Amino acid sequence: MPLNRKIEELKKRREVVQMGGGEKAIEKQQALGKMTARERILALLDADSFTEYDLFAEHEARDFNMDKQVLHGDGVVIGTGTMSGSPICIFAQDFTVAGGSLGLMHARKITKIMDHALKMRVPLIGINDSGGARIQEGVNSLAGYGEIFFRNTLSSGVIPQISVILGPCAGGAVYSPALTDFVFVVDNISKMFITGPEVIKTVLGEEISMEDLGGARVHSEITGNAHFFAETEAECFDQIKKLISMIPRSNDSQAKRIEPKNPKPEIDIEHVVPGDPKQPYDIRDVVKGIVDDSEFLEVQELWAQNIVIGFGRINGLPCGFVCNQPLVLAGVLDVDSSDKAARFIRYCDAFNMPIITLVDLPGYLPGVDQEHAGVIRHGAKMLYAYSEATVPKLTVILRKAYGGGYIAMGSRHLRSDFVFAWPGAEIAVMGPEGAANIIFRKEIMASEDPEATRKEKVAEYKEKFANPYVAASKGYVDSVIEPSETRKMLMHGIDVAINKSVSGPRKKHGIPPF
Ligand code: HXC
Numbered sequence: 020m021p022l023n024r025k026i027e028e029l030k031k032r033r034e035v036v037q038m039g040g041g042e043k044a045i046e047k048q049q050a051l052g053k054m055t056a057r058e059r060i061l062a063l064l065d066a067d068s069f070t071e072y073d074l075f076a077e078h079e080a081r082d083f084n085m086d087k088q089v090l091h092g093d094g095v096v097i098g099t100g101t102m103s104g105s106p107i108c109i110f111a112q113d114f115t116v117a118g119g120s121l122g123l124m125h126a127r128k129i130t131k132i133m134d135h136a137l138k139m140r141v142p143l144i145g146i147n148d149s150g151g152a153r154i155q156e157g158v159n160s161l162a163g164y165g166e167i168f169f170r171n172t173l174s175s176g177v178i179p180q181i182s183v184i185l186g187p188c189a190g191g192a193v194y195s196p197a198l199t200d201f202v203f204v205v206d207n208i209s210k211m212f213i214t215g216p217e218v219i220k221t222v223l224g225e226e227i228s229m230e231d232l233g234g235a236r237v238h239s240e241i242t243g244n245a246h247f248f249a250e251t252e253a254e255c256f257d258q259i260k261k262l263i264s265m266i267p268r269s270n271d272s273q274a275k276r277i278e279p280k281n282p283k284p285e286i287d288i289e290h291v292v293p294g295d296p297k298q299p300y301d302i303r304d305v306v307k308g309i310v311d312d313s314e315f316l317e318v319q320e321l322w323a324q325n326i327v328i329g330f331g332r333i334n335g336l337p338c339g340f341v342c343n344q345p346l347v348l349a350g351v352l353d354v355d356s357s358d359k360a361a362r363f364i365r366y367c368d369a370f371n372m373p374i375i376t377l378v379d380l381p382g383y384l385p386g387v388d389q390e391h392a393g394v395i396r397h398g399a400k401m402l403y404a405y406s407e408a409t410v411p412k413l414t415v416i417l418r419k420a421y422g423g424g425y426i427a428m429g430s431r432h433l434r435s436d437f438v439f440a441w442p443g444a445e446i447a448v449m450g451p452e453g454a455a456n457i458i459f460r461k462e463i464m465a466s467e468d469p470e471a472t473r474k475e476k477v478a479e480y481k482e483k484f485a486n487p488y489v490a491a492s493k494g495y496v497d498s499v500i501e502p503s504e505t506r507k508m509l510m511h512g513i514d515v516a517i518n519k520s521v522s523g524p525r526k527k528h529g530i531p532p533f
Pocket of ligand 1: 118120149150152153161189192
């Protein structure tokens with residue numbers, strides 16, 4: 020056969036396979052507001068940059084009539100491409116082919132692209148849309164998942180791993196996204212659960228919809244499994260592009276510097292923070308007043324909102340921000356906010372991103388619920404993560420820094436490189452009211468006018484301890500600065516610390532309070 024006929028044949032073969040599960044299945048997919056696997060990849064990557072591999076892969080299963088079934092591409096599309104010019108490895112499960120279920124060949128395709136990503140040190144994006152382990156392939160399907168989980172763990176902290184949940188992600192399949200760095204979900208489309216509504220009904224007799232069990236909102240607001248929530252697939256892809264532009268392609272490199280449009284922004288952060296320590300405000304307004312061009316990419320925006328984490332640039336360099344949020348629960352630390360911050364700190368540390376901590380909190384949330392939910396164990400994760408991190412760490416105490424919260428939020432004692440405090444900062448074991456009530460209790464009770472004495476003692480305590488100068492006199496705070504100097508101090512601190520080199524005792528690895 021002449022070559023041109025063979026080329027024609029190749030084109031025809033490609034066309035057939037690229038139709039996935041066929042027109043009807045594609046129509047069903049589109050009716051649910053979902054793109055097809057290839058459409059998703061093309062929407063995410065730079066135009067004309069996608070190169071597909073293993074298009075003609077075929078499964079080898081024989082049981083349950085599988086030998087008579089042709090599954091195009093075995094239900095997953097894999098390949099490489101670029102995003103804003105940077106290389107990416109990607110896979111997208113194709114629900115139109117056997118429900119995107121994962122058999123041995125399907126898993127081999129995914130692990131092939133995972134191996135490429137790790138070897139070539141480029142980010143991996145996985146689009147999940149699948150009914151889980153292909154039931155007909157039995158233990159081979161389970162083996163496939165195990166191989167994926169192993170590689171997720173191997174790649175963790177080496178290359179960024181991003182999971183996009185654009186359909187069901189059922190059964191053990193959920194553990195691959197859970198092992199990756201960032202999980203993106205889309206309203207009404209993403210569904211993640213270990214045991215589905217039918218099993219729950221059979222075993223527990225409880226009725227629940229898939230959406231209420233493990234929809235996008237559930238994982239963004241309640242479980243914390245998702246890091247980015249979007250209304251549509253298109254919005255989700257924009258979020259992924261923004262994230263990729265902020266993070267380095269591997270732990271060998273730095274995130275890309277992009278010079279700010281306005282190098283000297285004039286945003287008044289001084290008046291964002293009320294003088295009264297009990298008055299709430301939105302910490303994100305302070306962050307936006309500090310970062311380049313007020314651009315802040317918040318992570319896990321809808322979960323554990325008493326802490327705000329995310330990425331922003333300082334003088335062009337992407338940094339991670341960890342900030343108490345006085346707008347929610349006065350910005351206290353609790354079980355979930357500690358988990359949220361600790362994991363993010365470890366991400367920044369693994370990928371060479373400076374950590375900027377903005378402090379304004381009354382301490383840890385008291386109560387039986389928190390104690391029994393393990394606030395000791397979870398709170399310890401933050402101490403561990405900050406202490407272990409060796410990237411530049413810069414801390415600014417804006418207002419309150421009481422008790423264990425002061426230590427946990429990137430204090431000098433956990434080896435922050437630079438600690439700054441605004442003049443209104445109150446650094447103490449606890450708030451003045453609580454402190455005065457305890458240490459002057461006898462005097463207050465013995466007084467003729469206990470209320471007046473109490474007020475007097477609160478004022479006395481405030482005067483002595485509720486300020487940044489005691490900490491500054493001990494060197495725990497390096498400089499007391501005007502709010503308007505914050506950005507300049509951070510820029511300078513990052514410049515000075517960017518090549519910092521520290522090492523700890525030799526060990527295989529530590530044992531964090533997981
Ligand atoms: C084989 C599957 C499949 C699976 C779906 N399909 N899931 N085939 N193995 N796990 C097939 C269906 O038979 C159907 O084939 C096609 O995909 C589309 O599925 P539908 O059910 O028609 O789609 P829909 O109504 O949208 O429902 C989607 C769904 C449902 C909710 C995901 O298919 C479902 O509940 N699937 C099983 C989910 C589950 O329990 N998975 C866990 C498996 S155990 P036809 O030929 O009719 O088009 C597991 C453990 C892994 O994953 C452990 C790893 C550690």
